[in-house]
Amino acid sequence: MGSATSKVSLKLMIEPKGGGRVLYAEAGKEFVDFLFYILALPVGTFIPLLNQEMVGSLGNIYDSIANLSTTYLRPNVNKDSLLKPKAYFSSGTAGFPLQLPNVESSRKLYKCCLNVFERKAICGCGSSMSRESKYIGPPSANNPYSSNVGDYVKGEVTYMVMDDLAVKPLSTTSLATVLNKFNVKDTGVLQEKVVDLGVEEVLKLLKASLLSKSVLTDVFLPVF
Template structure:
């Protein structure tokens, strides 16, 4: 997969210096929902260069430096340090690639059975790593079986599925704290009243593009802040304005 650029239209209050909300399409909403499906272990390598908040980075580094002498014989460090996210059935091939080195296991997931799976209780057991011990006969489980994704749901009258998490027939509103709701004129007016915007002339629309750099910044900000869009995009918009 190649890196995908996703567009957002920001509504900025230039007086209070904040993003009120953003207009977003299906691709950005799929990316946001995609974050919730990621194992925590995938966050840490992405954020280490930008600084980790809290102690999860210390746990990660402990696993990296711990000798295999102290680990269980069948444990592979990679399962902890580089966990794969399972997005079964959501059509991950169409998700925007905004986070680097996050691998889906939906197409590579493997399971193993006992060689004697056709007899006794061995048939009841399956493992997600090779050389597990069958609880029934104590033999090594080495016969590979593959995980099969369920078919993507197809809407009535539609010849194909969009994949991802949400439908692409509407525009979505994303709040500064990443709350998501369908976009409507009424909801926009209600929000302007809620934010006590008195000068419409102080509002500015700005279209921004997200690549992997912005994707990682959004991930980091979502773990630390309630003003994610402002924190990530307003400094960038300010720099672009000064350059112009």
Template sequence: MEESQETNVSLKLLIDTESHRVLFAEADKNFIDFLFHILALPVGTFIALLTKQGMVGSLGNIYESIENLNITYLQPNLNKETLLKPKVHIPGGGTGVPLLLPNVESSSSSLKFYKCAGNDGPRFIVDGNDCKDYVADDNRAICPSCGNVMSHKLNFVPSPRATNAGSSSSEGGYVKGVVTYMVMDDLVVKPMSTISSITLLNSFNVKDLGALEEKVIHLGIDEGVKLLKASLRSKNVLTDVFLPMLKVEIESVL
């Protein structure tokens, strides 16, 4: 596990000290972008981050089988890295997301496409299609028209993004930054409001408001991986991840 690194991602937890649980957290755009980005991660990335031994079920065995499989059994246009270290391609949305998970390549700039030499030379037409009709994401692919290797790299152009100061889309990520969000213990996300907070406290049957305590947590890579792991196993993610950390912090002070 990599050591925790300081980021600009933080959470304000509301803790019920009597029931020893996190009722909900107050979060800004950075944390919500991180949570939403988890859904874009390929399974291979999950397993690599959590280690094969830490996986629930048998997916870790599939990962290990690929690691141990001789490359002679793979198709010639594939390699193990494609499956074991997949890249996350999310045009627009993947940029600006806090780097709370290690070794996750997620950027529109990582998209690569290739054309063949026929695009620059004479046109070859086969069954009504010419070289200009084909593009590949692997520089070892063979052009169906001319038979040349498609090794000429093209430059990917992401979708246009609003650049005016009043537009939230220039922030990157997934959600707008002008809103404060409420994150439940089971990672349900909704916009924060005073009325919703009061309603929640009633639903939690909180009798003693004096038993409620606020704690601000700063997240690094270590906490990001713990959140990812807990989200796959638990309905009480914030409680499972942060209460043990706070207990250790309090004990160290004492």
């Protein structure tokens, strides 16, 4: 299962005016990879992590599945495949220190006839898919069975992560655009603050990303 194996740092650029807000953060590859990794996770992994503290009704769908008698499920449907979906990431992926806790990963495939599934199931021919199969294909970040999953952006680049988690390379042009957007005339008024991310911060970021357009401010400014 995934875990945050080491700390990752962010440099927050804060505008103190009006109670304070994070204009943007300077981030390295590790943090940007983590943000992209979130998008690749099955939605069902979010709800247990957040203790169902979500705006909306996804938690109700989760509870409905948990409470539904197997009498109403098709024979080849396993509840755990919906309630505890597996993400295709190895917990030891090099260069990928930030991961969500308790996210199960799997690289196993099972086959029967010409069908291949990520879990043991009943094939269309009626036989059990119990034979393990290997995926053969070119390794790439888009291939969920590749060892490169979780390794999305180039290193040795500083990225600008906005308060709403929009990501772009940090450059003179992108910085000028942000300062102009927020009507910041003097960069000297901005405060710098370096924060470390571990398991607790990762979960707060995940929750805030589902609820807010000011994620970095909501997660990190209350500590100041």
